[in-house]
Amino acid sequence: MEIKKVFVVGSGLMGGGITQVCAQAGYNVVMRDLTDEILQKSLGAIKWSVGKLVEKGRVTGAVDEIMSRIRPTTRMDDGFEADLAVEAVFENVDIKREVFQELDRVCPKHAILSSNTSAIPISELSSVTDRPDKVVGTHFFSPVPMMRLLEVIRTISTSDDTFESVIRWGESLGKEVVRVNLDVAGFAMNRINIPSTIEAIRLVEKGIVSIEDIDKGMRLGFGRPMGPLETGDMAGLDVGLGAMTAVYNETRDPKYAPPELLMRKVRAGHLGRKTRIGWYIYDEQGNKTGVAPLPI
Ligand SMILES: NC(=O)c1ccc[n+]([C@@H]2O[C@H](COP(=O)([O-])OP(=O)(O)OC[C@H]3O[C@@H](n4cnc5c(N)ncnc54)[C@H](O)[C@@H]3O)[C@@H](O)[C@H]2O)c1
Structure with a gap:
C-alpha cells in the first residue's frame, strides 16, 4: 500500500517531530491535539526547527512551503482521509486504547494505524480495533528531526503488506529502520x-x-x-x-x-x-x- 496522507494524533515533543519530518519529506499531514493553544505552540516549535534545518542546508525547500503541508486540528474526525494514522499521545495504555478505538472509527478502512509508544506492547492497542492486521509500532527517537533511527514493530496479527508499507514510509522520511518482529514490551532498543x-x-x-x-x-x-x-x-x-x-x-x-x-x-x-x-x-x-x- 502507498502512504500519501498522514494523520498524527498528539502534537507534543514526539508528535510535533513526526509531523515535521513528514512535512519535510513532502507528505500532507493533519496534526491533532486537544486544544488550539497546544497546537499553536507545537506549530511554533516546528517552524523554528524547520527554519534552523533549512538555514544549515540540512533540509531543502522553503519554510513556508513545508509548513503549508501541515494542517492543525482539534477534531479526531479530520483523520477521515488518512492512509496512515500515527498516535503519539501520553504514555498511558487506557488513553491510547481510547485513541485507537476512535481512529478505527474515523479512519478509512484501508488506513494503517501506528503507535509511537516507547514500550507498551502494540497488540494491547490493536486488540481494540477491527483491523489488527493494519496495526504496527513506529517508534521514533527524540529529537525526531535529528535522530536517524526508527524501530518498526509488528505483532502476531500485522500483515506483511502493513509492515513493509510502513518501513518504506519510514525510509522515505530519511530514517534507518530496525525491524522488530514481535511487540515485546520495550521492543528492541x-x-x-x-x-x-x-x-x-x-x-x-x-x-x-x-x-x-x-x-x-x-x-x-x-x-x-x-x-x-x-x-x-x-x-x-x-x-x-x-x-x-x-x-x-x-x-x-x-x-x-x-x-x-x-x-x-x-x-x-x-x-x-x-x-x-x-x-x-x-x-x-x-x-x-x-x-x-x-x-x-
Ligand atoms: N519523549 C521521548 O523521548 C519519547 C521517545 C520515544 C517515544 N515516546 C513516546 O511518544 C509518545 C508521546 O510522547 P511525548 O514525549 O511527545 O509526550 P508529550 O507529553 O510531549 O505529548 C503528548 C501530547 O498528546 C496530547 N494528547 C493527549 N491525549 C490526546 C488525544 N486524545 N488526542 C490528541 N492529543 C492528545 C497532549 O495534549 C500532548 O500534547 C508517548 O507514548 C511516549 O512514550 C517518547
Missing part, C-alpha cells in the same frame, strides 16, 4: 537501554556516583553524545518511568523494576526539561544551570 539507565539511577540513589559524573562517564567512555540522565531530562522522566513500568509489568524481571528515586521525582513533578527540573535544573531559555538537589 529500550529493552537494551532501560537496564543501563536504571543502573545509573541506582548508583546515584546510593550516593556512589554523582549525576554529572554518570553523564560525563557515559559521554567520554562510550562515545554517547549525551549521558543517560541528560537524555532522561530531554525525553521526560515520566516517559522513562512509563517505559520501565511497561517492560517490568510484562516481564516481571527485576532488572526492569523502576528505581524508587525515579518514582519519587516523577511524583514531585520533576519531569526534566519540560518542568525545568529533572536530574538537572534549567532556566526559562532551556539552558542547564545546575544539578537538582538530592535526596528530594
Whole structure:
C-alpha cells in the first residue's frame, strides 16, 4: 500500500517531530491535539526547527512551503482521509486504547494505524480495533528531526503488506529502520537501554556516583553524545518511568523494576526539561544551570 496522507494524533515533543519530518519529506499531514493553544505552540516549535534545518542546508525547500503541508486540528474526525494514522499521545495504555478505538472509527478502512509508544506492547492497542492486521509500532527517537533511527514493530496479527508499507514510509522520511518482529514490551532498543539507565539511577540513589559524573562517564567512555540522565531530562522522566513500568509489568524481571528515586521525582513533578527540573535544573531559555538537589 502507498502512504500519501498522514494523520498524527498528539502534537507534543514526539508528535510535533513526526509531523515535521513528514512535512519535510513532502507528505500532507493533519496534526491533532486537544486544544488550539497546544497546537499553536507545537506549530511554533516546528517552524523554528524547520527554519534552523533549512538555514544549515540540512533540509531543502522553503519554510513556508513545508509548513503549508501541515494542517492543525482539534477534531479526531479530520483523520477521515488518512492512509496512515500515527498516535503519539501520553504514555498511558487506557488513553491510547481510547485513541485507537476512535481512529478505527474515523479512519478509512484501508488506513494503517501506528503507535509511537516507547514500550507498551502494540497488540494491547490493536486488540481494540477491527483491523489488527493494519496495526504496527513506529517508534521514533527524540529529537525526531535529528535522530536517524526508527524501530518498526509488528505483532502476531500485522500483515506483511502493513509492515513493509510502513518501513518504506519510514525510509522515505530519511530514517534507518530496525525491524522488530514481535511487540515485546520495550521492543528492541529500550529493552537494551532501560537496564543501563536504571543502573545509573541506582548508583546515584546510593550516593556512589554523582549525576554529572554518570553523564560525563557515559559521554567520554562510550562515545554517547549525551549521558543517560541528560537524555532522561530531554525525553521526560515520566516517559522513562512509563517505559520501565511497561517492560517490568510484562516481564516481571527485576532488572526492569523502576528505581524508587525515579518514582519519587516523577511524583514531585520533576519531569526534566519540560518542568525545568529533572536530574538537572534549567532556566526559562532551556539552558542547564545546575544539578537538582538530592535526596528530594
Ligand atoms: N519523549 C521521548 O523521548 C519519547 C521517545 C520515544 C517515544 N515516546 C513516546 O511518544 C509518545 C508521546 O510522547 P511525548 O514525549 O511527545 O509526550 P508529550 O507529553 O510531549 O505529548 C503528548 C501530547 O498528546 C496530547 N494528547 C493527549 N491525549 C490526546 C488525544 N486524545 N488526542 C490528541 N492529543 C492528545 C497532549 O495534549 C500532548 O500534547 C508517548 O507514548 C511516549 O512514550 C517518547
